[in-house]
Amino acid sequence: MKRLDQLSLRQLRALQTVAQTGNISVAAEQLGLTGPAVHSQLKTLEEIIGSPLIVRQGRARNSVTPQGEVLLEAYDELRAALERAITNINALNHGHSGSVVLGVVSTGKYFAPRIVALCQREFPGIEISLSIANRRDTVASLKRGALDLCIMGRPPRDPLTHEIALGEHPHIVIAAADHPLARVPHVPREALLSERWVMREEGSGTRILAARFLDEIGLGHTAPTLEMDSNETIKQAVLSGLGLAMISAHTVAEELASGRLVALKVEGSPIYRQWYLLSGQDRPLSPAAEKVRDWIVGHTGDYFPKLDI
Incomplete structure (x- = not known):
């Protein structure tokens, strides 16, 4: 407990800022301190913890040790x-x-x-x-x-x-109301491969779902894609005629009701999640x-x- 009582939020903040910037001088500038002051806080923190927390990697670039990562998680x-x-x-x-x-x-x-x-x-x-x-x-x-x-x-x-x-979380394939496929009662799945797809960023749950859907259809063939970083930009891209998208139906309820967007009738869609x-x-x-x-x-x-x- 003696070590714990010696810790301060300022020391932990200094460690976090150095970890984020990788540079003591840059961290000091962000914290409104001098470089020696930040270095002193880190040295005191290492003495309290009893482990090295920062490793210098040349050209003033610093990285955090495993012990430092544990401490930052606690912070x-x-x-x-x-x-x-x-x-x-x-x-x-x-x-x-x-x-x-x-x-x-x-x-x-x-x-x-x-x-x-x-x-x-x-x-x-x-x-x-x-x-x-x-x-x-x-x-x-x-x-x-x-x-x-x-x-x-x-x-x-x-x-x-x-x-x-x-409750259910349906994902649907959407197109602009004036897209040729919007007037097709039952869209052949293979027809989707010749269309450009507007996708979320890598790691997005919607992106993963759409990729799996297209992989199942494509059997090795890939559709051209355009990446967007939000559902709003995806909606605007589809409305502008830039392509199709798989998206949560809950994000386009108003556009579907107004007729600005259309949910394509495709085998295997909607895909229901929770x-x-x-x-x-x-x-x-x-x-x-x-x-x-x-x-x-x-x-x-x-x-x-x-x-x-």
């Missing part, structure tokens, strides 16, 4: 716990009984704000914050304890979570988070978009 969790504590304190200061941070992957941003609005109407004493990010960042936030609850499609392998299925509500196994939910969890599970019909596909 991320500590910062998340402190941020949650401040959120709870602010909620109490404003007369609320508690706070809940709800994380949602970017595909769910089309219905997540409605969840927050309905929950705040149901529980005026609970302050609810919404955190929307891509899958990678959402999983990272869940792992470091920054989220009470999380909505996503495929639960991660790490961290371990409690999962509750909320939406899940997750919470970390490593710590229990607060009473406020339990109330919000139970409401989300029991009112899926109130916030998921109505679809006719």
Whole structure:
């Protein structure tokens, strides 16, 4: 415990900034300190921990040792716990009984704000914050304890979570209303290979699903692709006639209803996945988070978009 008492947040922040920049001088500039001051903080931290934390790799480039990585992971969790504590304190200061941070992957941003609005109407004493990010960042936030609850499609392998299925998450092949295939009652699967496909970035769950779908059709033949970094840009690209896309039907409910986009009738589509509500196994939910969890599970019909596909 003596070593723990000697640690400071400034030392840990210095380590994190050096790890991010790879350079003590650049880290010092970002922190508003001198290079020697940052070096001194790192040296003190290494003496406290009893292990080297930074390795110099020439030309002032620095990398973090395995011991340093372990310490940085703990720092991320500590910062998340402190941020949650401040959120709870602010909620109490404003007369609320508690706070809940709800994380949602970017595909769910089309219905997540409605969840927050309905929950705040149901529980005026609970302050609810919404955190929307891509899958990678959402999983990272869940792992470091920054989220009470999380909505996503495929639960991660790490961290371990409690999962509750909320409902079907259909993925469809979309085209602009004036695309030639939009008027075909039953689109041959082989016809899709001659079309350009607008895809999400590598690592996206939607990208993986679309790639598997095309691989199954192609039998070794690949379709030309165009990469976009968000569902919004994919929608605009398809509307502009740049190609077809496989996308969550929940992200294009309004465009389908208005007729601006069309869900192609293709064998094997829609592809149905599930939406899940997750919470970390490593710590229990607060009473406020339990109330919000139970409401989300029991009112899926109130916030998921109505679809006719």
